[in-house]
Amino acid sequence: MTSPAFSRRLIAGAASVAAAGLLLTACGGSGSGTSSAAAGADGKDASAKTAEVAVTITDAGCAPTPAKVPAGPVKFNVSNKDSGKVTEVELQDSGKMLGEKENLTPGLSGDFSLTLTAGTYQVWCPGAGHARSTFTVSGSSTHSWKDDPKLVAATTGYASWIDGQVKLLVSTTQTFTDDVKAGDLAKAKLDYGRARVHYERVEPTAEIWGDLDGRIDGRVDDAATPAQFTGFHRIEQAIWQKKSLKGMTPLATRLNTDVKSLYTQVKTVEYQPAEIANGATDLVNEIQSSKITGEEERYSHIDLLDFKGNLDGANEAVNVLLPVLKAKDPSLAAEIARRYAATATALAAYAAKPGYLDSGYVDYATVTSAQRRTLSQVVDAYAESVSQVAGKVA
Amino acid sequence: MTDSHDPAARHAPAAVTGPAPRSGAEPAAPPAPAPSSVSRRRLLGTVGVSAAVAGAALGAGGAVLATGHRAEAAEPATVPFHGARQAGIATPAQDRLCFASFDVAATTDRAALAALLRTWTAAAEAMTRGAGVPGHPGDLQSPPDDTGEAAGLTPGRLTITVGYGPSLFDDRFGLKGRRPSALKPLPYLPREDLDATASDGDLCVQACSDDPQVAFHAVRNLRRLAFGVLNPRWMELGFGRTSSTSPSQATPRNLMGFKDGTRNIDTTDAALMDQHVWIGAEEPQRWIRGGSYLVSRKIRMLLEAWDRDSLGDQQQVFGRDKSSGAPLTGRAERDTPDFTAKADGTYVIAADAHIRLAAHENNKGLRILRRGYSYTDGIDPVTGDLLGGLFFIAYMKDPGQFVTLQRVLGQHDKLNEYIEHVSGGLFATPPGLAAGQDWASQLFGSRTV
Numbered sequence: 001m002t003s004p005a006f007s008r009r010l011i012a013g014a015a016s017v018a019a020a021g022l023l024l025t026a027c028g029g030s031g032s033g034t035s036s037a038a039a040g041a042d043g044k045d046a047s048a049k050t051a052e053v054a055v056t057i058t059d060a061g062c063a064p065t066p067a068k069v070p071a072g073p074v075k076f077n078v079s080n081k082d083s084g085k086v087t088e089v090e091l092q093d094s095g096k097m098l099g100e101k102e103n104l105t106p107g108l109s110g111d112f113s114l115t116l117t118a119g120t121y122q123v124w125c126p127g128a129g130h131a132r133s134t135f136t137v138s139g140s141s142t143h144s145w146k147d148d149p150k151l152v153a154a155t156t157g158y159a160s161w162i163d164g165q166v167k168l169l170v171s172t173t174q175t176f177t178d179d180v181k182a183g184d185l186a187k188a189k190l191d192y193g194r195a196r197v198h199y200e201r202v203e204p205t206a207e208i209w210g211d212l213d214g215r216i217d218g219r220v221d222d223a224a225t226p227a228q229f230t231g232f233h234r235i236e237q238a239i240w241q242k243k244s245l246k247g248m249t250p251l252a253t254r255l256n257t258d259v260k261s262l263y264t265q266v267k268t269v270e271y272q273p274a275e276i277a278n279g280a281t282d283l284v285n286e287i288q289s290s291k292i293t294g295e296e297e298r299y300s301h302i303d304l305l306d307f308k309g310n311l312d313g314a315n316e317a318v319n320v321l322l323p324v325l326k327a328k329d330p331s332l333a334a335e336i337a338r339r340y341a342a343t344a345t346a347l348a349a350y351a352a353k354p355g356y357l358d359s360g361y362v363d364y365a366t367v368t369s370a371q372r373r374t375l376s377q378v379v380d381a382y383a384e385s386v387s388q389v390a391g392k393v394a
Numbered sequence: 395m396t397d398s399h400d401p402a403a404r405h406a407p408a409a410v411t412g413p414a415p416r417s418g419a420e421p422a423a424p425p426a427p428a429p430s431s432v433s434r435r436r437l438l439g440t441v442g443v444s445a446a447v448a449g450a451a452l453g454a455g456g457a458v459l460a461t462g463h464r465a466e467a468a469e470p471a472t473v474p475f476h477g478a479r480q481a482g483i484a485t486p487a488q489d490r491l492c493f494a495s496f497d498v499a500a501t502t503d504r505a506a507l508a509a510l511l512r513t514w515t516a517a518a519e520a521m522t523r524g525a526g527v528p529g530h531p532g533d534l535q536s537p538p539d540d541t542g543e544a545a546g547l548t549p550g551r552l553t554i555t556v557g558y559g560p561s562l563f564d565d566r567f568g569l570k571g572r573r574p575s576a577l578k579p580l581p582y583l584p585r586e587d588l589d590a591t592a593s594d595g596d597l598c599v600q601a602c603s604d605d606p607q608v609a610f611h612a613v614r615n616l617r618r619l620a621f622g623v624l625n626p627r628w629m630e631l632g633f634g635r636t637s638s639t640s641p642s643q644a645t646p647r648n649l650m651g652f653k654d655g656t657r658n659i660d661t662t663d664a665a666l667m668d669q670h671v672w673i674g675a676e677e678p679q680r681w682i683r684g685g686s687y688l689v690s691r692k693i694r695m696l697l698e699a700w701d702r703d704s705l706g707d708q709q710q711v712f713g714r715d716k717s718s719g720a721p722l723t724g725r726a727e728r729d730t731p732d733f734t735a736k737a738d739g740t741y742v743i744a745a746d747a748h749i750r751l752a753a754h755e756n757n758k759g760l761r762i763l764r765r766g767y768s769y770t771d772g773i774d775p776v777t778g779d780l781l782g783g784l785f786f787i788a789y790m791k792d793p794g795q796f797v798t799l800q801r802v803l804g805q806h807d808k809l810n811e812y813i814e815h816v817s818g819g820l821f822a823t824p825p826g827l828a829a830g831q832d833w834a835s836q837l838f839g840s841r842t843v
Contacts, residue, residue: 050534073534113534115534115535274535335622338501339622342501342622377499377625378622380621381499381621381622381623382622384618384621384622385621385622387536387537388536388537390535390536391533391535391536392536394535
């Protein structure tokens with residue numbers, strides 16, 4: 001399956017007007033005190049023409065105008081004319097959501113932007129009389145990353161790394177779920193983290209399949225009903241909060257099945273360079289939003305191991321792109337290397353052997369708020385740099 | 395604070411005027427005429443401002459009302475970034491504040507700090523003239539350089555003022571030899587209980603605008619540009635100015651309902667500013683001459699207790715009439731207080747009244763330029779009481795001016811029963827930048843840092 005865009009969060013991130021370059025241009029500038037809109041020195045082709053597509057929501061449907069555009073950047077301008085029952089438009093590729101605009105009540109409008117390769121897509125507005133319209137993208141992008149062997153190597157290298165991680169996730173999850181089914185609480189405690197770290201490394205890829213991700217990695221507050229709270233964190237809650245594995249066998253079986261099905265799916269994914277870069281940003285943002293806070297592993301407190309998993313995943317994504325990034329923007333590449341090192345060093349301060357639950361780190365509950373803030377500061381700086389990569393390699 | 399036989403009570407026309415009118419009940423003044431380039435949002439903002447000014451001035455007579463109103467109408471939307479002085483000090487106080495303090499990150503060296511200060515200069519210059527953070531648009535794959543929330547808003551006289559704390563001039567960046575002479579941590583002052591995590595810092599940014607979103611946007615974007623170089627230490631939003639810094643501005647009220655900024659320095663009086671506010675030729679560090687020292691204090695007001703105090707006592711605490719703002723010895727807000735006046739053998743303006751203790755007449759002529767804002771941090775999680783008060787900012791040519799005044803106020807001010815100094819900061823704010831100059835070369839004294 002071709003994956004023109006990567007996950008719902010990545011797409012949301014891309015759906016805005018962009019600008020680039022002050023940090024670099026102003027720092028290297030002449031100190032004139034005024035900074036005009038000078039183009040960056042990165043040679044990036046920011047002028048690829050964006051096709052604009054109007055999508056008007058009515059009770060009847062949401063047919064796009066035009067219904068066919070050339071490959072490249074596409075901006076969907078969505079407006080809800082008068083429909084009280086249809087408030088959302090998605091662009092899908094064979095049922096997989098690539099981009100969307102939600103919560104458009106009558107009279108509201110909004111937009112989202114994607115870079116699309118040639119193919120047939122669907123504009124979907126759930127609830128409308130004619131909910132699905134075909135959208136065609138023709139030809140090929142004028143400047144395709146596929147013309148650059150270094151980028152092709154990056155994408156294939158990343159794909160095989162992800163495959164390898166998910167394969168490890170399958171085997172470690174097998175061990176963990178066997179413990180759970182055997183009722184071995186002590187062993188399950190140790191094997192939980194051994195599986196988790198692989199998931200944390202590939203999280204943005206897993207999130208492509210929202211249902212699967214929710215079932216495997218959803219937290220109690222993500223679940224609409226108690227029955228929908230499943231997967232790693234449901235069992236985590238049983239182990240550390242309820243201190244009993246009673247009733248966990250069906251959940252263990254399901255987790256094992258879901259992880260295997262993730263592996264099947266992952267092997268079909270092709271990555272675009274910008275997706276890999278955005279995935280790295282997502283991973284670092286994940287550290288900031290759910291590991292530093294202690295929210296992800298709220299029962300087990302192995303958050304530092306998850307932190308390491310996210311950081312490994314981001315670093316791998318950046319590393320496969322590094323040959324290209326170094327050529328296009330060496331100072332950004334150097335800055336990212338420095339900030340990665342600062343983050344890894346800050347995390348290493350909490351390393352322990354064998355560590356809390358053999359995690360290689362201390363119990364996150366022992367890390368004070370002041371220490372968490374220090375961790376957060378280096379993570380934030382790293383994320384800010386990594387967020388600049390996609391625009392350089394796209 | 396329950397002296398019901400207070401002799402000054404008869405001078406306080408509480409029974410005549412009653413409590414200050416609530417803002418909702420005040421008649422709105424007609425909107426000020428606005429320049430044609432001004433956006434709808436700016437217009438709405440101006441209406442609000444005018445109404446507040448009119449309300450604040452109602453008890454003080456038509457003259458003040460008219461003056462304040464005219465000043466609002468004449469204000470242009472932008473304040474020049476370049477000049478001999480940094481904007482945001484003598485600039486007539488805008489309505490809103492966003493103030494942030496930063497520490498330099500452990501991994502930052504002199505070159506990285508200098509590079510950031512150059513970037514900040516360019517960004518601040520652009521934002522104060524109403525542009526976004528510079529960058530080039532049209533790249534859908536990169537995050538926008540400007541965060542966007544001020545797009546389409548007028549700058550609202552945005553000023554961005556930077557300052558440097560004592561801690562910056564240690565041995566990290568080779569700045570030891572450039573420390574402004576009086577930039578040393580303040581001594582402990584009476585009754586203060588300062589939260590270290592919400593105090594001080596290596597650098598500060600004061601962003602003031604008539605539009606709160608513009609002020610917030612400025613600090614947010616400077617902070618974003620500083621990722622990896624500076625770490626934010628604390629931040630405060632001010633929602634209402636509490637001082638007038640020019641006689642053309644009507645004096646607003648603090649959260650106690652009083653006009654407490656009436657006797658502030660008039661920033662258009664160059665001689666007064668030179669005497670009390672601007673660092674001059676007495677300072678051996680030439681680079682900081684023409685700058686000023688900024689003292690910030692977060693002064694929490696115990697608002698629930700204050701609101702239970704009688705009007706007569708409230709007026710005794712300040713030494714002013716709550717409604718008109720007039721000193722208890724006068725009739726109009728700007729009447730000079732008569733600190734010698736007695737009734738029945740007792741001072742009309744009590745010996746421990748706030749305006750007596752703070753007055754330059756009683757402090758050997760000592761004055762500071764106050765530029766504070768009301769703030770709120772919401773609700774005290776323990777008690778449910780309001781967390782709010784005055785985010786005090788004052789500029790002066792030597793921090794000793796504040797120390798001297800606060801030693802007196804901290805020990806004797808009748809107001810102390812209702813306030814607490816909960817955090818503080820001291821920063822040296824450099825002079826203004828000429829076109830082509832930047833904060834890095836000014837601070838480091840070289841273009842080759």
